[in-house]
Amino acid sequence: MTVGVLGGTGDQGRGLAYRLGRAGQSVVIGSRDAARAEAAAAELGGATISGAANDECARRSDIVIVAVPWEGHAKTLESLREPLAGKLVVDCVNPLGFDKQGAYALVPDEGSAAQQAAALLPDSRVTAAFHHLSAVLLQNPEVETIDTDVMVLGESRADTDLVQALASRIPGMRGVFAGRLRNAHQVESLVANLISVNRRYKAHAGLRVTDV
Amino acid sequence: MTVGVLGGTGDQGRGLAYRLGRAGQSVVIGSRDAARAEAAAAELGGATISGAANDECARRSDIVIVAVPWEGHAKTLESLREPLAGKLVVDCVNPLGFDKQGAYALVPDEGSAAQQAAALLPDSRVTAAFHHLSAVLLQNPEVETIDTDVMVLGESRADTDLVQALASRIPGMRGVFAGRLRNAHQVESLVANLISVNRRYKAHAGLRVTDV
Numbered sequence: 001m002t003v004g005v006l007g008g009t010g011d012q013g014r015g016l017a018y019r020l021g022r023a024g025q026s027v028v029i030g031s032r033d034a035a036r037a038e039a040a041a042a043e044l045g046g047a048t049i050s051g052a053a054n055d056e057c058a059r060r061s062d063i064v065i066v067a068v069p070w071e072g073h074a075k076t077l078e079s080l081r082e083p084l085a086g087k088l089v090v091d092c093v094n095p096l097g098f099d100k101q102g103a104y105a106l107v108p109d110e111g112s113a114a115q116q117a118a119a120l121l122p123d124s125r126v127t128a129a130f131h132h133l134s135a136v137l138l139q140n141p142e143v144e145t146i147d148t149d150v151m152v153l154g155e156s157r158a159d160t161d162l163v164q165a166l167a168s169r170i171p172g173m174r175g176v177f178a179g180r181l182r183n184a185h186q187v188e189s190l191v192a193n194l195i196s197v198n199r200r201y202k203a204h205a206g207l208r209v210t211d212v
Numbered sequence: 213m214t215v216g217v218l219g220g221t222g223d224q225g226r227g228l229a230y231r232l233g234r235a236g237q238s239v240v241i242g243s244r245d246a247a248r249a250e251a252a253a254a255e256l257g258g259a260t261i262s263g264a265a266n267d268e269c270a271r272r273s274d275i276v277i278v279a280v281p282w283e284g285h286a287k288t289l290e291s292l293r294e295p296l297a298g299k300l301v302v303d304c305v306n307p308l309g310f311d312k313q314g315a316y317a318l319v320p321d322e323g324s325a326a327q328q329a330a331a332l333l334p335d336s337r338v339t340a341a342f343h344h345l346s347a348v349l350l351q352n353p354e355v356e357t358i359d360t361d362v363m364v365l366g367e368s369r370a371d372t373d374l375v376q377a378l379a380s381r382i383p384g385m386r387g388v389f390a391g392r393l394r395n396a397h398q399v400e401s402l403v404a405n406l407i408s409v410n411r412r413y414k415a416h417a418g419l420r421v422t423d424v
Binding site (some may be wrong): 083100101102103105131140147148151155164176177178179180182183185187189190192193194196200201203204205206207208209210211212 | 240261307313316317348352359360365375388389390391392394395397398399402404405406407408409410415416417418419420421422423424
């Protein structure tokens with residue numbers, strides 16, 4: 001099974017690609033620019049990580065993580081509808097705005113980035129996960145385990161089970177089912193609160209679900 | 213210092229009143245009906261817990277937790293503007309809808325229940341906290357510690373520090389600053405996701421913030 005990471009040259013995507021590759025997962029980093037994707041893959045160094053243009057990344061992968069900036073989210077997914085058909089898509093995009101007071105939630109017309117992905121990709125199986133991860137910790141090779149749960153949302157049990165299993169491949173991480181896509185907005189935008197936590201406590205905060 | 217709990221005869225309010233009283237905090241349970249509030253206080257049994265009508269509860273308290281149902285939130289707070297003036301108000305209300313597929317977020321005109329409280333109570337200091345607690349665990353006397361963090365939101369450091377300290381009085385609980393009131397909606401509505409977690413895992417889920 002191969003996992004693609006669209007936007008895999010950004011901090012979050014690169015961090016996820018690194019962690020999955022390090023866990024032995026076959027990973028394809030996607031970028032608008034194939035050369036940049038290949039350079040990022042070479043830099044991350046694992047034998048399991050390669051790079052390709054976004055459409056090629058989608059075509060080669062069974063599971064495709066969407067880690068593009070919110071600003072390019074709709075446009076990128078629209079352009080990849082065909083190569084993403086039949087694929088399991090995992091949206092991890094957090095629509096946020098920033099001003100002097102910090103981060104705040106943006107509200108997509110569809111309700112959330114994940115619901116926007118589902119609307120734009122009618123032939124894909126769309127889930128949402130990997131929102132609350134610190135890109136700093138993901139990318140730091142000295143960090144052995146990532147101490148956080150991953151809330152996984154989706155409409156199909158088979159799909160969310162697969163994404164949970166994928167998350168649980170990364171040492172310290174655990175996939176936890178956390179509802180349907182209609183409840184994705186608050187999971188995405190909670191990143192604004194984690195940014196406040198990080199500022200106040202000089203931390204790289206994640207979340208654990210207790211009693212599970 | 214006395215803590216009032218408006219809506220203290222409901223599950224969440226009763227559970228919080230019980231835990232705070234058990235931790236030695238002086239608590240006044242508030243209800244529309246003074247006799248019901250007094251009966252709930254007697255039932256909870258602690259020498260530290262008394263009951264009163266909502267307005268009397270507000271008047272007697274330094275910190276007032278708002279734990280009324282979302283349906284009565286605006287009306288209750290409007291009617292208590294005067295006795296709540298000058299008080300530290302802690303809103304823990306989660307505006308949710310329910311249908312066959314479970315719980316989903318409602319979006320108040322003001323953005324969140326906490327922002328509605330701030331709009332309706334211009335002479336109070338409004339914070340938000342205590343959203344992610346299991347009323348079942350809170351009310352079970354055999355449960356010794358409540359294994360969860362409490363996200364505390366507000367505009368003033370002095371106020372959020374006080375609410376964090378209050379949360380931390382309950383064994384197992386820890387107050388964590390998690391942003392301004394404009395980021396309260398996602399904290400409130402994340403309860404819909406925790407309800408999905410509870411269904412899937414037969415759990416009473418809470419949250420821990422990692423790396424803090």
